[in-house]
Amino acid sequence: MLRDYEPIVGKGTVEELRLLAGHLSGKVVQNVNSTFVGGGVAEILSRMVPLLNELGVDARWDVIKGNDPFFQVTKKFHNAIHGRSEDITTQDFEVFLETSKKNVQDLQLAGDIMFIHDPQPIALISRRKEVGKKWLWRCHIDVSQPSQQVWKFLHPYVIKYDAAVFSAPSFSQTLPIRQFLISPSIDPLSDKNRELSDDVVVAVLSKYKISRDKPIITQVSRFDYLKDPVGVIQAFKLVKRTIDCRLVLAGGTASDDPEGDKVLAEVNTAANGDPDIHVLLVPPNSDTDINALQRGSTIVLQKSIREGFGLTVSEALWKAKPVVASAVGGIPLQVKNKFTGLLSHGVEGTAFALKQLLTNPEYAAQLGKNGREHVRQNFLITRHIKDYLLLFLAVEHAGDIMHL
Amino acid sequence: MNLAIDWIARNWQAVIIPGAVFAAALMASFWLRTIVYKRVDRWVRKTSRKVDDILVSVTRGPSALWCVLISAYLALAVSNMPQPWKIPAGRIMGSLLTVSIALTINGLARETLGFYGERWKLSHGSLTLAKNVARSTLAVLAVLTMLDIWGLPLTSILVVLLLVALVGVVVFRDAIADVFAGLQVTATGNVKAGDYVKLWSGEQGYVLDIGTRHARIKGLDESVTTVPNSRLTQSAVINYGQPLKKAKEPFRFYGRAQITELTGLRAKNLPGLVDILKQVPESVVYYHTHHFLVDHHYLTPEPTNDFGVWVADALGDEALGERLASVDMFEFTSLASLKERLVSIMEECLSRKGAGRDAPEGRDFYFLKSTSVIFSTPYVAHDLREFVEALRNVSQDSLYFHVFESRMRLGRGLNDFSNWIDQNLGEKDLADRIARFDPYTYTLGGLRSTLIQLIEKRIK
Numbered sequence: 001m002l003r004d005y006e007p008i009v010g011k012g013t014v015e016e017l018r019l020l021a022g023h024l025s026g027k028v029v030q031n032v033n034s035t036f037v038g039g040g041v042a043e044i045l046s047r048m049v050p051l052l053n054e055l056g057v058d059a060r061w062d063v064i065k066g067n068d069p070f071f072q073v074t075k076k077f078h079n080a081i082h083g084r085s086e087d088i089t090t091q092d093f094e095v096f097l098e099t100s101k102k103n104v105q106d107l108q109l110a111g112d113i114m115f116i117h118d119p120q121p122i123a124l125i126s127r128r129k130e131v132g133k134k135w136l137w138r139c140h141i142d143v144s145q146p147s148q149q150v151w152k153f154l155h156p157y158v159i160k161y162d163a164a165v166f167s168a169p170s171f172s173q174t175l176p177i178r179q180f181l182i183s184p185s186i187d188p189l190s191d192k193n194r195e196l197s198d199d200v201v202v203a204v205l206s207k208y209k210i211s212r213d214k215p216i217i218t219q220v221s222r223f224d225y226l227k228d229p230v231g232v233i234q235a236f237k238l239v240k241r242t243i244d245c246r247l248v249l250a251g252g253t254a255s256d257d258p259e260g261d262k263v264l265a266e267v268n269t270a271a272n273g274d275p276d277i278h279v280l281l282v283p284p285n286s287d288t289d290i291n292a293l294q295r296g297s298t299i300v301l302q303k304s305i306r307e308g309f310g311l312t313v314s315e316a317l318w319k320a321k322p323v324v325a326s327a328v329g330g331i332p333l334q335v336k337n338k339f340t341g342l343l344s345h346g347v348e349g350t351a352f353a354l355k356q357l358l359t360n361p362e363y364a365a366q367l368g369k370n371g372r373e374h375v376r377q378n379f380l381i382t383r384h385i386k387d388y389l390l391l392f393l394a395v396e397h398a399g400d401i402m403h404l
Numbered sequence: 405m406n407l408a409i410d411w412i413a414r415n416w417q418a419v420i421i422p423g424a425v426f427a428a429a430l431m432a433s434f435w436l437r438t439i440v441y442k443r444v445d446r447w448v449r450k451t452s453r454k455v456d457d458i459l460v461s462v463t464r465g466p467s468a469l470w471c472v473l474i475s476a477y478l479a480l481a482v483s484n485m486p487q488p489w490k491i492p493a494g495r496i497m498g499s500l501l502t503v504s505i506a507l508t509i510n511g512l513a514r515e516t517l518g519f520y521g522e523r524w525k526l527s528h529g530s531l532t533l534a535k536n537v538a539r540s541t542l543a544v545l546a547v548l549t550m551l552d553i554w555g556l557p558l559t560s561i562l563v564v565l566l567l568v569a570l571v572g573v574v575v576f577r578d579a580i581a582d583v584f585a586g587l588q589v590t591a592t593g594n595v596k597a598g599d600y601v602k603l604w605s606g607e608q609g610y611v612l613d614i615g616t617r618h619a620r621i622k623g624l625d626e627s628v629t630t631v632p633n634s635r636l637t638q639s640a641v642i643n644y645g646q647p648l649k650k651a652k653e654p655f656r657f658y659g660r661a662q663i664t665e666l667t668g669l670r671a672k673n674l675p676g677l678v679d680i681l682k683q684v685p686e687s688v689v690y691y692h693t694h695h696f697l698v699d700h701h702y703l704t705p706e707p708t709n710d711f712g713v714w715v716a717d718a719l720g721d722e723a724l725g726e727r728l729a730s731v732d733m734f735e736f737t738s739l740a741s742l743k744e745r746l747v748s749i750m751e752e753c754l755s756r757k758g759a760g761r762d763a764p765e766g767r768d769f770y771f772l773k774s775t776s777v778i779f780s781t782p783y784v785a786h787d788l789r790e791f792v793e794a795l796r797n798v799s800q801d802s803l804y805f806h807v808f809e810s811r812m813r814l815g816r817g818l819n820d821f822s823n824w825i826d827q828n829l830g831e832k833d834l835a836d837r838i839a840r841f842d843p844y845t846y847t848l849g850g851l852r853s854t855l856i857q858l859i860e861k862r863i864k
Contacts, residue, residue: 016659400685
């Protein structure tokens with residue numbers, strides 16, 4: 001319910017959404033992606049579509065159908081777009097085309113605005129002559145350094161859209177169509193972000209055998225080289241020379257990531273049995289646990305080497321936690337150095353930033369407070385909905401100033 | 405005839421004595437009435453209270469009837485009429501006296517309420533209601549008195565009436581509270597039609613009228629809200645008094661939202677930054693010099709721009725970064741001239757120090773563009789009171805639009821507030837004071853407070 005967000009973002013913000021939505025009355029916005037469950041896109045759509053409907057926008061959500069080989073190919077595409085080396089054969093492209101053709105024929109498309117999410121359903125644009133007035137491609141992933149083989153395959157489809165939407169400037173490509181920037185968001189009412197009582201926080205920390213007897217530094221991310229968990233331990237050890245504290249590394253390993261176990265083993269080796277280093281393999285769907293671990297922390301760290309948008313940073317900022325994070329991916333959009341957190345570039349820099357915050361709790365609290373406001377203004381779901389409404393309006397108009 | 409004469413002859417005492425008592429009592433009471441009214445008339449002429457005049461005029465006629473009834477009652481008392489006749493006759497006279505007194509008091513109440521209702525500017529509905537309440541109360545009292553005179557059991561009737569009244573009070577307690585609150589508000593004059601009020605419960609605006617149960621308030625969005633009168637007495641009310649000077653044209657507050665577009669252009673170093681900056685449209689310059697104000701309005705009044713931040717952070721040229729960041733945007737009323745100034749600073753630096761280093765990997769400058777969506781809000785102001793109250797309520801985006809965007813991007817040269825205050829209210833001094841503010845040195849919250857204080861000071 002939109003009303004539930006009023007105490008968080010203010011009545012004016014929700015009123016503004018209603019006002020903007022009023023200008024889309026009668027329009028049908030059809031979202032299409034590859035799955036109803038699992039993954040960030042489905043999570044966003046499952047929250048966004050009902051809220052858009054509540055605002056009076058006729059938003060619909062459909063998914064394409066595909067068999068295992070199709071989704072194996074799209075997984076390969078996903079990895080290749082992210083710059084990972086993948087062996088993609090002509091047969092893979094044929095599998096993709098064949099399933100896409102079937103979906104193009106079978107899927108009921110009826111939107112005034114067709115909002116296609118990610119590469120899997122990209123070929124639906126083949127029906128743009130007969131369906132929809134405007135077609136938008138919402139790219140949730142970073143396509144700045146893609147495998148040229150995959151990008152050359154996707155490019156002809158992308159440029160047929162009226163506009164593309166990216167999550168960060170650095171994720172985009174030079175394209176001959178309009179490109180919009182819409183950051184992702186967190187939902188302050190979800191299990192991962194809702195307010196928790198101190199009792200719940202204490203219970204979760206006890207569950208993972210973490211004592212609050214000293215400051216706790218936490219990084220929440222899967223065990224992946226790109227999240228640099230070993231670098232986190234190195235930075236922690238530098239801090240611990242002068243300040244007694246604990247480190248929590250909480251995350252899982254992706255089921256499709258063969259490196260996950262290897263990274264976890266390296267992390268355990270680096271931890272070397274230090275009782276102040278807690279390496280937690282958190283099971284999937286443990287959103288409340290993650291929420292409590294972040295809330296129970298003194299500082300939240302995100303020392304990634306490469307990052308997507310990095311919404312774990314927004315999650316920590318929303319909990320008013322002082323954050324130290326690497327200036328990669330979408331993190332600089334969230335952490336304005338020395339205003340809403342501290343940015344670092346290496347192990348020593350991270351250790352220095354951590355020490356600064358641990359020895360200056362008032363400064364740390366001020367950064368946390370600013371961070372929470374920054375997220376309230378820019379990274380909550382209400383802002384995301386507003387951007388989508390503006391996008392649907394803007395795509396109908398040319399020019400830089402639009403009067404409604 | 406002969407029978408009647410015979411009866412009188414036989415019972416002359418039974419006729420003559422009561423007749424004499426009646427005549428004597430009538431003369432005495434009329435004499436007394438004349439003296440009393442003469443004195444009262446003299447006293448009334450000396451006073452200026454209207455209620456005295458009403459009292460005299462309303463009682464003058466009925467008092468004659470009272471004299472007759474009292475005389476007749478005395479005559480009846482001395483007569484030797486048989487008891488079965490005497491008792492009903494006495495009760496008829498008592499009943500007539502009761503009705504007469506009730507009618508007289510009703511007339512007195514009607515006239516008094518009419519006079520004071522007009523003086524206190526009671527609404528027609530309140531006045532009618534008060535008269536009806538008085539009339540009903542008198543009728544009930546008269547009936548009860550007559551029942552008592554005729555010896556009927558009064559206790560059970562009183563109990564029933566009391567129960568009915570209690571049930572009525574419980575069922576209509578809100579309505580009763582509203583009615584009395586309406587009477588209280590109009591009698592005390594704390595709130596009048598035309599006043600600008602702000603209720604604790606959130607409603608605010610000009611009071612259109614105060615009715616029997618409800619008051620109507622015209623809000624800032626021109627909607628009319630009906631509030632129960634009890635809310636005017638039970639919750640805190642700020643009454644700002646009568647309207648101020650009306651504007652020739654009302655001020656309508658607009659909202660503004662922005663969606664960001666990617667241009668696909670990016671720079672790795674200072675020469676690239678200058679080259680692209682020269683080519684890009686003004687909407688790009690606007691984005692990179694103004695988005696910080698909106699995105700971080702809660703954070704700092706630091707008037708920064710992305711060019712200065714990037715040059716200092718990514719290229720390591722803090723001196724140039726400072727020069728770019730400290731360009732006084734309040735000096736400019738057009739984006740073209742602002743762009744020219746930024747380019748000239750960069751070019752001057754290039755000619756002096758050369759190209760400098762490239763940005764580290766992943767720190768390129770991405771040129772973004774702002775697309776503004778402007779829409780009307782429900783807030784409309786017809787005078788400075790409405791204006792300042794709307795200013796408290798409009799979104800930060802609306803404030804931003806009227807102060808920054810209209811001046812710089814829409815090329816109006818001046819903020820919308822100063823324009824309206826000068827041209828539609830003739831308040832040139834206030835308009836100039838607002839125009840002299842450098843809004844770039846405030847957070848939006850700070851700017852809002854400062855503007856409100858300035859206007860409040862003027863209207864007080």
